Amino acid sequence: MLVDLKQKSQVTIPKGFVKKLNLKVGDKLEIEEEEGKLVITPVVVVPKDQAWFYSSEWQKKEQEVDQQKKEGKIHKASSKQELFKKLGLDKV
16 A cells, blocks of 8 residues: 655554554554564553563463463452462461
8 A cells, every 4th residue: 555755744644543552642653664664563661660460470370370260270269268278378
């Protein structure tokens, strides 16, 4: 699809792409040059104090917990007393 480069280096993203990628006004787009081509990628900017959650180490742990949930290895206590009992701390 051809688009025109306008004043101030502006380009209009065709409506079909905007809809397909669920883009909204104010979304951030990363633009990179790869082998003479422009590659535009929608991105989400994460506050620095929350970046730890998206680290590969943390996401690996999240996947492990999800797997444990599927295998029924995680239990939910309905009270503090039940939790302490399951942890063996009821006799302390």
